[in-house]
Amino acid sequence: MQLRQVVLTGDRPTGRLHLGHYVGSLKNRVALQAQHDCFVMIADTQALTDNFDDPKRITESVVGVCKDYLAVGIDPMKSTVFIQSMVPELFELTSYFLNLVSVARLERNPTVKSELQQKGFADSITAGFLCYPVSQAADITAFKATLVPVGDDQLPLIEVTNEIVRRFNRIYCKEVLVEAEAVLSNIRRLVGIDGQTKACKSLGNAIFLSDPSEVIRQKINSMYTDPNHVKVSDPGRVEGNVVFAYLDAFLDDKSELDDLKSRYRRGGLGDTVIKSILNDAVQALLAPIRDRMELVKDDDIKDMLREGSERARTVATHTVSEVRDAIGFGYDNCKT
Ligand code: ATP
Numbered sequence: 001m002q003l004r005q006v007v008l009t010g011d012r013p014t015g016r017l018h019l020g021h022y023v024g025s026l027k028n029r030v031a032l033q034a035q036h037d038c039f040v041m042i043a044d045t046q047a048l049t050d051n052f053d054d055p056k057r058i059t060e061s062v063v064g065v066c067k068d069y070l071a072v073g074i075d076p077m078k079s080t081v082f083i084q085s086m087v088p089e090l091f092e093l094t095s096y097f098l099n100l101v102s103v104a105r106l107e108r109n110p111t112v113k114s115e116l117q118q119k120g121f122a123d124s125i126t127a128g129f130l131c132y133p134v135s136q137a138a139d140i141t142a143f144k145a146t147l148v149p150v151g152d153d154q155l156p157l158i159e160v161t162n163e164i165v166r167r168f169n170r171i172y173c174k175e176v177l178v179e180a181e182a183v184l185s186n187i188r189r190l191v192g193i194d195g196q197t198k199a200c201k202s203l204g205n206a207i208f209l210s211d212p213s214e215v216i217r218q219k220i221n222s223m224y225t226d227p228n229h230v231k232v233s234d235p236g237r238v239e240g241n242v243v244f245a246y247l248d249a250f251l252d253d254k255s256e257l258d259d260l261k262s263r264y265r266r267g268g269l270g271d272t273v274i275k276s277i278l279n280d281a282v283q284a285l286l287a288p289i290r291d292r293m294e295l296v297k298d299d300d301i302k303d304m305l306r307e308g309s310e311r312a313r314t315v316a317t318h319t320v321s322e323v324r325d326a327i328g329f330g331y332d333n334c335k336t
């Protein structure tokens with residue numbers, strides 16, 4: 001029997017969730033919630049680090065993200081869904097952790113580096129954005145999570161978390177915090193429909209779980225294939241071909257997929273055919289999810305978030321008191 005562990009993961013409320021979230025993290029969360037204690041965080045404070053001048057984008061996305069959660073099967077009876085900003089203990093932990101990582105280390109972080117480039121921050125990077133990996137370390141450790149189901153863009157951030165955990169426990173001589181490991185799916189990173197390395201809310205290059213069927217069809221039709229595959233009879237490339245990257249993720253019948261790949265490589269299989277097969281697979285996946293989304297009531301979401309945030313706060317408060325105690329803070333530790 002598998003030991004019960006704590007799972008923590010979350011999403012930035014910067015828009016609706018997409019197929020990258022589904023294959024990269026949501027599917028694993030739904031599977032893990034059956035056996036483990038799951039915490040799912042709406043990372044509004046983290047989203048504020050690069051949207052501080054547009055808080056409406058965040059506040060207006062919270063309900064949509066929750067609808068997506070419930071529609072894919074995150075069950076509030078099994079998972080604690082909460083809002084980051086409603087658990088202020090996380091920010092106290094962040095303050096302690098900020099001392100345990102160098103600015104140079106954060107600047108060298110590959111995920112932060114590529115996000116800076118993508119967002120065109122250049123020299124205008126704020127301290128808040130640079131330090132979001134530290135706040136993420138607080139989110140994970142506050143719940144003593146050992147499993148973090150994420151896409152591979154999060155690996156360097158989990159590394160920062162574990163470095164902070166080790167430093168904290170060593171410096172303050174207490175094994176208060178625990179290290180976490182990423183739970184990756186077989187699709188660690190879903191490419192964007194435009195061929196960019198990652199489907200991403202901020203780039204708008206994704207098929208969203210809430211997209212109507214016609215929009216899905218149009219997005220799939222607009223996907224890049226192999227630019228040298230001009231005539232149906234031309235041999236085509238499967239590697240780097242967005243349609244095949246999506247077929248890898250969404251076509252369940254792997255022997256049909258192998259057959260399609262070899263026919264495409266040989267020549268004689270048209271782009272319209274592979275796009276139509278992909279369209280069928282994605283429509284079949286998303287139609288029931290969209291139907292369930294329709295049934296979600298806004299009031300139920302508010303109740304779920306209120307109860308979840310209170311529960312999360314209780315757990316985080318306990319960890320923060322252990323952390324304060326390890327450092328030597330608190331009335332009981334006052335030396336006379
Ligand atoms: P933003 O543009 O606001 O950063 P995002 O689309 O990158 O949004 P996040 O909220 O940052 O989404 O990511 C939430 C979770 O989903 C993370 O665990 C991340 O690794 C995973 N994820 C996001 N995009 C993908 C993707 N294209 N493939 C696999 N996993 C992904």
Ligand code: MG
Nearest residue numbers: 012153200201
């Ligand atoms: Mg992201």
